[in-house]
Amino acid sequence: MKILIVDDQRSGRRTLRQILAALDEVEVLEAVGLDDAMVVVERSAPDLLLLDVRLSDDPRDRGGLEILRRVRASGRSTPALMVTSVSELSEIREAMRLGAQDYVLKDELCPEMLLPIIEGQRERLLLKGEVVRLRERVDRTFGTKALLGSSAGMERVRRIIERVAESSKTVLIRGETGTGKEMVARALHEMSSRRGEPFVAVNCSALPGTLIESLIFGHERGAFTGAEKRMRGQLELAGAGTILLDEIAEMPGELQAKLLRVVEDRRFRPLGAESEIPLRARVLAATHVDLEKRISEGRFREDLFYRLNVVTVHVPSLAERDADLIELLLAFSAELPRKLRYTDDAIAWLVRRPWPGNVRELRNVVERLGLLADDDLIDVPTLEELARERPVVDATAEIDRLARALLALPERLGSKLRVIERAVLHHAIESCGGNKAAAARLIGVDRKMLERRWDRHTGEEPPSSRRMSMPTPMAARHLGEEPPSSRRHTPANGTRHLGEELPGNRNHTPVSLPRYGGEEAPSTRRQVPPRDHDDA
Numbered sequence: 001m002k003i004l005i006v007d008d009q010r011s012g013r014r015t016l017r018q019i020l021a022a023l024d025e026v027e028v029l030e031a032v033g034l035d036d037a038m039v040v041v042e043r044s045a046p047d048l049l050l051l052d053v054r055l056s057d058d059p060r061d062r063g064g065l066e067i068l069r070r071v072r073a074s075g076r077s078t079p080a081l082m083v084t085s086v087s088e089l090s091e092i093r094e095a096m097r098l099g100a101q102d103y104v105l106k107d108e109l110c111p112e113m114l115l116p117i118i119e120g121q122r123e124r125l126l127l128k129g130e131v132v133r134l135r136e137r138v139d140r141t142f143g144t145k146a147l148l149g150s151s152a153g154m155e156r157v158r159r160i161i162e163r164v165a166e167s168s169k170t171v172l173i174r175g176e177t178g179t180g181k182e183m184v185a186r187a188l189h190e191m192s193s194r195r196g197e198p199f200v201a202v203n204c205s206a207l208p209g210t211l212i213e214s215l216i217f218g219h220e221r222g223a224f225t226g227a228e229k230r231m232r233g234q235l236e237l238a239g240a241g242t243i244l245l246d247e248i249a250e251m252p253g254e255l256q257a258k259l260l261r262v263v264e265d266r267r268f269r270p271l272g273a274e275s276e277i278p279l280r281a282r283v284l285a286a287t288h289v290d291l292e293k294r295i296s297e298g299r300f301r302e303d304l305f306y307r308l309n310v311v312t313v314h315v316p317s318l319a320e321r322d323a324d325l326i327e328l329l330l331a332f333s334a335e336l337p338r339k340l341r342y343t344d345d346a347i348a349w350l351v352r353r354p355w356p357g358n359v360r361e362l363r364n365v366v367e368r369l370g371l372l373a374d375d376d377l378i379d380v381p382t383l384e385e386l387a388r389e390r391p392v393v394d395a396t397a398e399i400d401r402l403a404r405a406l407l408a409l410p411e412r413l414g415s416k417l418r419v420i421e422r423a424v425l426h427h428a429i430e431s432c433g434g435n436k437a438a439a440a441r442l443i444g445v446d447r448k449m450l451e452r453r454w455d456r457h458t459g460e461e462p463p464s465s466r467r468m469s470m471p472t473p474m475a476a477r478h479l480g481e482e483p484p485s486s487r488r489h490t491p492a493n494g495t496r497h498l499g500e501e502l503p504g505n506r507n508h509t510p511v512s513l514p515r516y517g518g519e520e521a522p523s524t525r526r527q528v529p530p531r532d533h534d535d536a
């Protein structure tokens, strides 16, 4: 800690220096008058000023106050202690107005009086440093600093975030899947004064309509069958923070109307509640869908669109900012425990390759290289081998979403693991036209296991009849079955490869699940659960 003593009297400076000698890790600087004090402030940036009020024999001299005034005018908030006499009461008041932290009377100057004040200042300084460091860490994790990329597109995104973070207006964040929309939402929250409050993100496509409504709005006990206790909705849990409505395009029509009222009136009513609750949180919405098209098809409310779209942040796809690719590649590689390097050709190969999954996909590829590459120097053959042999679609996000949706379903459904197993088996057998050997290959288990497990389910009623009040297409998707109209077939090996197109709309495109069992289950982000050994 650097302390600057400013006193025109040598004896005064000596007394203070002797008292301060009792403190560890303190560097004492001295100045006798206004000008040299300002030079020391500029040059050495002291952490604390000990200022004598009068700096000459002239009884009208108020040099100590003038120093404080100039320090504040230069934008510094360096704490100051005034060293003064009882007769200078009005000067003490003036010093306090100028932001001095405390004062000590010359007649009472002793270690017992001065040192606790200085220790208090030192503690405050340490805390302040800690807060600044934590803030920086949060900014690097969640703020605009976390959003890598120095392309003009990303600079524009950062500028908009900084400009609108403090406002409470709704923001619509648009961009292809994996471009970083949720990171933008986080940054908007972290850059605002709401940062101390919760940030909650609700995926509007993850649950069937009735469940998403109760998740967002909350419900009273007894509001519907199965509502055994009151549940606070995300609008309430967000407090005075931020709520992100992700995948807003997937919100069911009747909920869109309800949300419109919430955004307009800033009040909401939990299901079954008699009174409304004021909305304190800021609402953000994100989508990768062409909302204008949805409006023209009558699937998204135009009035809600305009309400949400007060400010739009368009997060560019990787193709729109391929200048960022190398920066992202190197940044993600630097996070790995091993030091990967890339040949120029490998970088050119990666730059040329399409990235339909955008930054998320790039991160996944780097993580896979970190796990699978034999050599630290990545060349084109390594990338090509990875592309040929290793499935690159990361289905873990999809699996997580599915698991969350399943867990939120009413308990009356019975064993949720059996529900999911039945859905997987049913879908695989059906999509292979009843060929169980192909279905077993598709799932990644042997045929006998598939048959054994399927036999256990065939006595049961189909899952659809036990699905309670969920709207069918969405519920079907979340139970692993697609409605017939949208049914598509996945390749028999159930995988996609580097270079193949990834799902643009993850809600409507079947995702290839990693294979459990015989082959390695490649997971690039999180570990996929291992195979169920008890039945192997």
Ligand SMILES: Nc1ncnc2c1ncn2[C@@H]1O[C@H](COP(=O)(O)OP(=O)(O)OP(=O)(O)O)[C@@H](O)[C@H]1O
Residues within 6 Å of the ligand: 146, 147, 148, 149, 175, 176, 177, 178, 179, 180, 181, 182, 183, 184, 246, 288, 359, 360, 363
């Ligand atoms: N600019 C960026 N800098 C660093 N990492 C990024 C950036 N953009 C995205 N990512 C990474 O990509 C992943 C996906 O980001 P995010 O979830 O914010 O995308 P999204 O657009 O919301 O995706 P989705 O539409 O699928 O919900 C994150 O894990 C993050 O690590």
